[in-house]
Amino acid sequence: MIKNSKKAVILLSGGLDSATACALAKANGFEIYAISFDYGQRHKMELTLAAEQAKLQNIKEHKIIKIDLRIFGASALTSEIDVPKNRDEHKMQSEIPITYVPARNTIFLSYALAYAEVLSAFDIFIGVNAVDYSGYPDCRPEYIKAFEVMANLATKTGVEGKKLTIHTPLIDLTKAAIIKKGTELGVDYSKTTSCYDPSINGLACGVCDSCNLRLKGFSDAGLKDKIIYYKLPHEK
Amino acid sequence: MIKNSKKAVILLSGGLDSATACALAKANGFEIYAISFDYGQRHKMELTLAAEQAKLQNIKEHKIIKIDLRIFGASALTSEIDVPKNRDEHKMQSEIPITYVPARNTIFLSYALAYAEVLSAFDIFIGVNAVDYSGYPDCRPEYIKAFEVMANLATKTGVEGKKLTIHTPLIDLTKAAIIKKGTELGVDYSKTTSCYDPSINGLACGVCDSCNLRLKGFSDAGLKDKIIYYKLPHEK
Numbered sequence: 001m002i003k004n005s006k007k008a009v010i011l012l013s014g015g016l017d018s019a020t021a022c023a024l025a026k027a028n029g030f031e032i033y034a035i036s037f038d039y040g041q042r043h044k045m046e047l048t049l050a051a052e053q054a055k056l057q058n059i060k061e062h063k064i065i066k067i068d069l070r071i072f073g074a075s076a077l078t079s080e081i082d083v084p085k086n087r088d089e090h091k092m093q094s095e096i097p098i099t100y101v102p103a104r105n106t107i108f109l110s111y112a113l114a115y116a117e118v119l120s121a122f123d124i125f126i127g128v129n130a131v132d133y134s135g136y137p138d139c140r141p142e143y144i145k146a147f148e149v150m151a152n153l154a155t156k157t158g159v160e161g162k163k164l165t166i167h168t169p170l171i172d173l174t175k176a177a178i179i180k181k182g183t184e185l186g187v188d189y190s191k192t193t194s195c196y197d198p199s200i201n202g203l204a205c206g207v208c209d210s211c212n213l214r215l216k217g218f219s220d221a222g223l224k225d226k227i228i229y230y231k232l233p234h235e236k
Numbered sequence: 237m238i239k240n241s242k243k244a245v246i247l248l249s250g251g252l253d254s255a256t257a258c259a260l261a262k263a264n265g266f267e268i269y270a271i272s273f274d275y276g277q278r279h280k281m282e283l284t285l286a287a288e289q290a291k292l293q294n295i296k297e298h299k300i301i302k303i304d305l306r307i308f309g310a311s312a313l314t315s316e317i318d319v320p321k322n323r324d325e326h327k328m329q330s331e332i333p334i335t336y337v338p339a340r341n342t343i344f345l346s347y348a349l350a351y352a353e354v355l356s357a358f359d360i361f362i363g364v365n366a367v368d369y370s371g372y373p374d375c376r377p378e379y380i381k382a383f384e385v386m387a388n389l390a391t392k393t394g395v396e397g398k399k400l401t402i403h404t405p406l407i408d409l410t411k412a413a414i415i416k417k418g419t420e421l422g423v424d425y426s427k428t429t430s431c432y433d434p435s436i437n438g439l440a441c442g443v444c445d446s447c448n449l450r451l452k453g454f455s456d457a458g459l460k461d462k463i464i465y466y467k468l469p470h471e472k
Binding site: 067102103104105106107110111113114117118137138140142143146147149150151153154155156 | 303337338339340341342343346347349350353354373374376378379382383385386387389390391392
């Protein structure tokens with residue numbers, strides 16, 4: 001493992017992707033400062049698991065920022081609109097889903113940028129993925145690149161000639177490849193969640209887009225997903 | 237006056253610039269949705285005056301979003317660092333001041349972007365100014381342009397081929413020109429604040445960078461600033 005003790009800010013969601021991105025950043029010798037958001041999401045379990053990952057991966061600092069996206073309404077992740085179930089793969093790839101939260105990654109990355117600037121960190125990690133991105137515009141590589149350009153103009157860092165980098169180590173990986181990579185690095189995926197519509201006690205549904213992608217990923221990787229589902233696809 | 241009833245989101249701060257930008261957007265026929273931020277700033281007077289401007293200018297909707305930047309520390313506007321006084325003009329133009337809040341405009345514009353997307357608005361107004369910008373990196377035209385590029389990749393709007401525009405009607409104007417323009421449009425500047433270090437009862441100091449710029453602007457415009465200062469420059 002390379003040790004360079006450079007600081008990196010990482011967006012930690014409690015999900016599988018960001019847990020893997022965190023492990024990859026650590027493996028590259030970064031000292032990790034994680035940031036998570038309490039944005040009125042329906043499933044608080046995400047934040048509990050983000051904190052657990054932060055502990056498991058022995059990161060330097062973990063901040064949970066309370067922000068209120070609910071005033072913006074219009075997303076199944078934060079309001080009372082039903083989460084879509086059992087959409088076919090083509091539909092998942094081509095449509096912007098109702099679970100899209102307006103400008104979410106932009107708001108999250110903006111906070112990460114502020115955090116990085118205060119820490120004098122020049123590296124931000126985000127676990128976005130363009131392969132299985134389910135139609136979210138703010139998970140595309142061209143979006144991330146544009147954010148990086150903007151970030152370097154927004155801050156003292158840029159003005160002083162230092163370069164801030166937005167790292168997307170998962171951007172080209174399939175879910176299976178992500179899971180394989182994380183497993184090699186010792187990520188405990190039983191302490192992650194992916195479900196858009198978990199039960200009251202935090203169990204994953206197994207039938208929303210996100211559960212479908214996760215289950216397919218484990219299956220393709222030839223690995224067992226150790227989380228418990230309250231309703232698996234074959235029961236639909 | 238052109239009437240096109242298009243919606244626009246505007247960042248309203250309680251200051252002179254955003255009040256003018258708002259009047260300009262209205263004069264161009266936009267229906268105004270304003271957004272202000274309660275970010276732990278030392279002077280709550282800003283928010284009171286933003287609400288008052290919203291009312292005076294008869295805008296459609298005004299949202300005050302509570303966000304916590306204090307956890308990021310490191311700025312005289314949100315922590316206990318002293319606000320610099322009586323800096324000369326050269327110093328104001330060339331240095332990034334301690335009153336700079338990390339990534340502030342990026343965070344504010346990100347919320348504006350979310351708000352615009354929910355409203356199906358394609359226009360955002362921000363009263364930044366590159367002439368008197370006092371060394372803030374996130375007030376420069378190249379920063380705003382980069383944010384616009386990013387915003388069009390971040391959202392459904394961009395994906396669907398519609399173009400979101402970040403308007404900066406004050407970007408090339410001197411403070412005097414802004415004040416003249418706003419006065420023509422009927423802006424009541426007695427209901428704005430610019431001071432970085434107001435008294436407990438909300439009076440402006442008259443000696444911080446922002447008061448200096450404002451006073452010089454009114455003086456150059458040949459107009460009288462009707463707000464009350466508790467300590468004018470000649471008394472320093």
